[in-house]
Amino acid sequence: MRKIKLVAIFIIAITVVYAQKQPKNVVFIIGDGMGIAHIYAGMVANGNQLQMERFKNLGFSKTYSSNNFTTDSGAGGTALACGVKTKNGMIGMTPDSVAAESILEVTEKNGLSTGMVTTCDMTHATPASFIAHQVSRKMTQEIAADFLKTDIDVFIGGGRKNFEKRDDNRNLTNELKAKNYNIAYTLDEVKKIKSGKLAGLLDDEHNPPMPERGDMLPDATMAALDILDNNKKGFFLMIEGSQIDWAAHNNDAGQIVKEVLDLDKTIGKVLDYAVKNKNTLVIVTADHETGGFTMPKGNMAKKEFTGAFSTKDHSGVLVPVFAFGPGAENFTGFMENTSFKNKLIKLLKLKN
Numbered sequence: 001m002r003k004i005k006l007v008a009i010f011i012i013a014i015t016v017v018y019a020q021k022q023p024k025n026v027v028f029i030i031g032d033g034m035g036i037a038h039i040y041a042g043m044v045a046n047g048n049q050l051q052m053e054r055f056k057n058l059g060f061s062k063t064y065s066s067n068n069f070t071t072d073s074g075a076g077g078t079a080l081a082c083g084v085k086t087k088n089g090m091i092g093m094t095p096d097s098v099a100a101e102s103i104l105e106v107t108e109k110n111g112l113s114t115g116m117v118t119t120c121d122m123t124h125a126t127p128a129s130f131i132a133h134q135v136s137r138k139m140t141q142e143i144a145a146d147f148l149k150t151d152i153d154v155f156i157g158g159g160r161k162n163f164e165k166r167d168d169n170r171n172l173t174n175e176l177k178a179k180n181y182n183i184a185y186t187l188d189e190v191k192k193i194k195s196g197k198l199a200g201l202l203d204d205e206h207n208p209p210m211p212e213r214g215d216m217l218p219d220a221t222m223a224a225l226d227i228l229d230n231n232k233k234g235f236f237l238m239i240e241g242s243q244i245d246w247a248a249h250n251n252d253a254g255q256i257v258k259e260v261l262d263l264d265k266t267i268g269k270v271l272d273y274a275v276k277n278k279n280t281l282v283i284v285t286a287d288h289e290t291g292g293f294t295m296p297k298g299n300m301a302k303k304e305f306t307g308a309f310s311t312k313d314h315s316g317v318l319v320p321v322f323a324f325g326p327g328a329e330n331f332t333g334f335m336e337n338t339s340f341k342n343k344l345i346k347l348l349k350l351k352n
């Protein structure tokens, strides 16, 4: 009898330990173009501290695409979302133009809630890679129409034009309404929606840069979490700091700092959420580095640095990976950018 009791206790203990290791929710955060130097620029300017320092599981992601040493955000996003290396410019497809299912689509198929929050047109390469399947990132109207083929619960960003002023005369906002989506055109309207589905199209094209955008990214992120966590089965949320990339294309170190600190503030809020909701896995990475950015000189006490760039385009170097929460240890060391999808499918025990 005593033996049976001990075995039962042992099994319960194993189950508890095991359950703690399995995430229910995933928040996947992408800093577009965000390399080590971009992060360090934000850290120096912020007085030698960032929310990102709360991550204890760190790794590196190899970003090369199927046809280029240096990826674009289409192939980079597709690798992260769909687990395949593809040609630069392609969205959610293999190099031979076959649709590849994204982690967002797999989670949705398994009954989890899904969402995306970005600071750019929703049809831009990074968010598009998680939901659309098109041979070119330039097919933004086709990408917008792909949103209607899914049951994504929440998306907040820009891109109203691609949904409403279309060459095919479809009004996708009306079609979303018919599919029971709440439509929000402002952040205040977003904040009023507490359940159901939400399409937040806050700008005609891209959302404005920092500081004009204010707290759009952190606030929209918290609004999305508030809706998505109504689902007991869990959720997958992709968040993108889209404009770090653009500041780096412009070789504008000051603007890189502003965009990195906006994403870092958002990351801090997500980490606070994950501390409270212990079944939440948070991953931060980049699709590629932009600018070949570095800092030959600086002064930590004065929160200053001198920035230098080696290109106005992307570079091919490794980008960092940070993970927090149950399963975080699976995202340490060196990894291919195609490894995230299958690791998440395993961790969430999804049927593929």
Ligand code: MG
Pocket: 032, 073, 124, 125, 126, 127, 240, 242, 245
């Ligand atoms: Mg992007």
Ligand code: ZN
Pocket: 033, 073, 245, 246, 249, 290, 314
């Ligand atoms: Zn770029």
